[in-house]
Amino acid sequence: MMTLHIDVAVIGAGSAGLPAFRAAKAAGASVVLIEGGAYGTTCARVGCMPSKLLIAAAEAAHAARSTAPFGVHVDGAVRIDGREVMARVKRERDRFVGFVVESTEIIPDEERLIGYAQFIDDNVLQVGDHTRVYAERVVIATGSSPYVPVMYQALGERAIVNDDVFAWDDLPRKVAVVGAGVIGLELGQALAWLGVEVTMLGARGRVGPLSDPAIKAYGRKVINDVFHFEPHAQVEAATLEDDSVHLRYRDSAGDLHEDTFDYVLVTAGRRPNMDRLALHNTTLELDARGVPVFDPLTLQAGTHPVFIAGDANDVLPLLHEAADEGRSAGENAARFPDVKPLERRAPISVVFTEPGIAMVGARHSDLAAGSFLTGEVSFEDQGRSRVMLRNRGLMHVYADKVTRRFVGAEWIGPDAEHIAHLLAWALQMKLTVDVMLTMPFYHPVVEEGLRTALRNVVAQLPNA
Template sequence: MNILHTDIAIIGAGTAGLAAYRAAKAAGKTALLIEGGPYGTTCARVGCMPSKLLIAAAEAAYDMRHAAAFGIHIDGDIRIDGREVMNRVRRERDRFVGFVLKGVENIPEEDRLRGYARFIDNQTLAVDDHTTVKARRIVIATGSSPAIPVHFQTLGDRLIVNDDVFNWETLPRRVAVFGPGVIGLELGQALSRLDVTTRVFGRGGGIGPFSDPIIRDYARTVFQGQFYLDPDVKIDTLQREGDEVVITYRNLQGEKITEHFDYVLAATGRQPNVDGLDLQNAGIELDQSGVPLFDAATLQCGQSTIFIAGDANNILPLLHEAADEGKTAGENAARYPHVKPGLRRAPIAVVFSDPQLAMVGKRHADLPPRSFVTGVVSFEDQGRSRVMLKNKGLMHIYADLETGRFLGAEWMGPRAENIAHLLAWAYQQELTINQMLDMPFYHPVVEEGLRTALRDAAAKLIA
């Protein structure tokens, strides 16, 4: 068996792993990037980018169907060619993956090792059956994969996850989506707009990332006006029959309904890829799910020479967070034992549905009762939103009762992805509501709705 020696071994060549490698090399250390699966980040291959390609097609179809409200009439039926839709999704997806692959190919060949790693001890890895790696420090950056409930697994190839959607040759006729979180809402709404009969089911009543019950309920009502959504469905039976899945459930009126679907899309969360690493040999403490316990600031596992970054630690499974964490893990592995807290930016989350959903800063559920005021704005009568016929939305802004500092926001509304960045910058700079109101607001823009919510919060702070 081949034996390699390195300062830092990085398991996983996704966003976090690549960032860790670059940080280790910048610190003057030798580093080895180990990858057993395909190169190309989750974002490029099966996440952010292909999902936005599908959403873009769905939005084009939706806008054409609703152009008559502006006095623009399209003669004849709008025809959606599923093969053409998915061909563009795959083609552009492959283009984005190609950019990542080009970056990996620029890494010196001696710094790359193909194969699946497992721990022999806290400084030794076996990679498949061909190589032993002796490393002074190790970074785990193995990413995550869809979590599939056990009772779905009897559905065989009629059960899919978001990874599978982007390899379709054409669009199916009927899909049941389980999980109205970020992935389920984005894909469920997009498929519905592309003429796929879609049912989105959930348990417990949750919608997207929301913890504010008023915003959650508003979003539920808006989405239910566009496609079938039951966030707390009662399923009687779910079984495979031939090449179909038959589901009997209680609809929103309480009636028993039986429907046939081509696929069940499980959008029921993700789990860290730590199985197969033989972490029991690493000499570090694990939680009940087998994930290493670690310091969220330094990403160090206990007092060991092992660090964990990106989706593998499941703090914030987002690309920009994975990049930051990879850099932190790589730098701390290089400077061990003198580890330091890494950069933590303002929390920000966006769901690219229509209307978009967003959260910034602290969640409503995490704020102590009676410690804050809530500034409110409805986008239904907001000027620019109404001009564009994008006037569905409700925003809650949270402000500290004592200091007036902006604490966070949850909302549904037009161009939330842009407003979210303004609010994230304000949160990171620890601005007060009055300081935010001193900033410029152009007219007429959707951001004037944000100003209305800030004014409402300011008035409540005075009261």
């Protein structure tokens, strides 16, 4: 048994753990990075990058089918080779993962430990069966895993999560997607455009992250044009029938439906990876999920020299937020007890569907009634959107009644990922809607739709 005495132990070598390791080391601490699974982040292996590869293939298929309205006719049907699609997804995914693995393996061997870490007490970790680590401070950056409700666990390999999709060698014929969150919407539309028959079963009326009732309603109509979407389904039974899954569910009207699928893709959320850590051996206060109670600003668990970063804390499970949290946690662990709060960036959320879905700043549901006004634009008659035949979408921007500052937006529409960045920058710079309208808008671009929404909200505000 090897024994190691260290200033900072970082558990997890993912999107939060790697920045935490580097930040703590840059601050002068002795650091060790502990990883029990394969190197390569969730984003690179089974998240952001492989999903965008699948989406890119789906967009190519959709574009090829959509040329006739322009007077451009492609002879014959569009043929999708599922094996070729998945081969490229896996090939390019492995390339992205390789870059991450390389950046991890250049860390000196003496600063890396392979094995799952368990707490023996507040400051002692057992790594695998080979190393005992005595750490003055600890950063927990163990990430998260997909949650599969009990009903679907009995389906064996026919109940899959997003990780499993990227292991397919070919595309299936028919899939049920359980959950209408970001992952479900992105993969559901991609599979549908690639020729898979898709049924999406939501439970609480969700449409990704949207909270604005009008935008959610518009989103439901758009989704239903792509595949069968039941936003308020109640699944009563899920059973195996040979190599298929039989689902029985009721829709929002209470009508009973039964159908059979090749797979059930469960996108019912993710849960922090805490089970292996043996946190019951510590004096850390745990919440109902078994996650240490922590300060979301400093990421510190109570008064302990323990910091929780990235998807493990489930505050903002996004790559750029995980990286920011990792750096902050690493710096705080190295400087402890001189702990400083994390300065978060403007909130931004993007769903890579077509049309895209995005949110920036405060959600509609979080804004105090009467404190804001709403500007609106429909993309159905927006010039550039109509030129491209991508004219579907509705946007709401929110402005504070008193300060006239832009405070948030929710929308579905073309080029949402790019407009979201413009709005996030405006929010972080604390601009008023008046100042935003002094910025240049080229013609003809989709962003002119944003200008329309801003003009709409300014017209409702009292004269400046």
